[in-house]
Each structure stands twice: as structure tokens, then as C-alpha cells.
Amino acid sequence: MTTRWFVARTKPNGEQRALINLSRQGFHAFLPREERQQKRGRRQVLVQRPLFPGYVFLELDLDRPGWAAVNNTFGVLRLVSLQDGIPSALPRGAVEELLERTDEQGLLLPPEEIEVGSHMRVVQGPFANWVAEVVAAPDDARISLLLDLMGRKVTVTTTRSNLAKPSLADGKG
Numbered sequence: 001m002t003t004r005w006f007v008a009r010t011k012p013n014g015e016q017r018a019l020i021n022l023s024r025q026g027f028h029a030f031l032p033r034e035e036r037q038q039k040r041g042r043r044q045v046l047v048q049r050p051l052f053p054g055y056v057f058l059e060l061d062l063d064r065p066g067w068a069a070v071n072n073t074f075g076v077l078r079l080v081s082l083q084d085g086i087p088s089a090l091p092r093g094a095v096e097e098l099l100e101r102t103d104e105q106g107l108l109l110p111p112e113e114i115e116v117g118s119h120m121r122v123v124q125g126p127f128a129n130w131v132a133e134v135v136a137a138p139d140d141a142r143i144s145l146l147l148d149l150m151g152r153k154v155t156v157t158t159t160r161s162n163l164a165k166p167s168l169a170d171g172k173g
Contacts, residue, residue, distance in 0.1 A: 004060065007080040032051040034051050120163040122163065
């Protein structure tokens with residue numbers, strides 16, 4: 001068998017700890033993260049958080065000994081398995097697609113293609129975490145969005161770097 005991508009369930013808020021300890025053991029681990037606006041007191045701050053809270057991805061070859069050590073790694077609860085305790089591999093290409101959409105630190109990059117009619121999530125600013133419809137993308141710098149603001153449709157303009165594809169939790173992913 002060749003190497004495949006698997007998922008490890010982490011302890012609560014233990015994604016970063018699991019990532020560090022898996023890497024120390026020689027496993028190729030991946031934790032995709034996104035930037036989100038978060039309120040801290042009266043301020044809005046930009047924070048990085050896991051795209052899939054509670055999980056890290058890792059590349060394993062189940063034919064080679066030593067993969068079971070993942071279950072004893074600090075920060076990891078267990079490898080996700082569906083039958084007989086054998087870890088379940090992810091579909092080919094799923095993690096590779098995520099790797100292409102992230103930088104070296106695993107942070108999601110702004111979308112390259114933004115199509116009129118698609119939905120995007122605003123990353124920061126007064127409309128942070130809102131999902132809006134793209135109404136115009138005339139150049140690479142500015143994007144016009146249609147927001148539903150208190151029952152009225154309002155057009156706002158922002159930069160491409162201030163947008164991300166909505167996640168499943170946003171309801172439009």
C-alpha cells in the first residue's frame with residue numbers, strides 16, 4: 001500500500017499540540033487554518049483557527065510498522081476508523097486540494113477565482129463573518145457584494161484578500 005491521508009481526532013483545543021507532536025515523531029501532518037474576525041472585549045481582532053476544529057490530517061502507510069503510535073501521541077485522541085480499528089483513508093485528492101489552497105503554514109489563501117453569483121464570506125471589517133453574494137468583480141482589487149442587512153439588500157465593496165469561501169458552518173458552503 002502507498003501513503004494515504006487519514007484523519008486523527010484531537011483532544012479539545014489540541015490541534016496545534018497534536019500537529020507539533022506528530023511532526024516530532026516523523027509523521028507528515030497537516031492542519032488547515034483560516035483567519036476569522038473575533039470580538040475580544042470591545043475590539044475586533046483577526047485570529048487564526050482550525051478549518052476543521054478537533055481534527056488533523058496525516059499521511060500514513062498502513063503497511064509500514066509504527067502508524068499505531070499516532071493513537072498515543074499527546075494531543076491526539078485516536079485515528080478515525082470505521083471498522084475493526086483500521087483507520088479509514090480519505091478519498092484521494094481531498095487533502096491535496098486543501099494543500100493547494102493553503103500557504104506553507106496551512107493558512108487558507110484568498111480564493112483565486114471569484115465568480116459573479118457565488119457566495120463569499122467576509123474575513124474582517126464591520127461585516128466580518130457575513131456571507132454575501134458577489135455582484136461584480138471588475139478587477140483583481142475590488143469586489144462588490146450584496147448583503148442582506150436588516151431586510152434590505154445593500155451593496156458593499158471590499159478587497160479580494162478580505163474574502164474566503166464560506167464553510168459548511170456558514171450555511172452556503
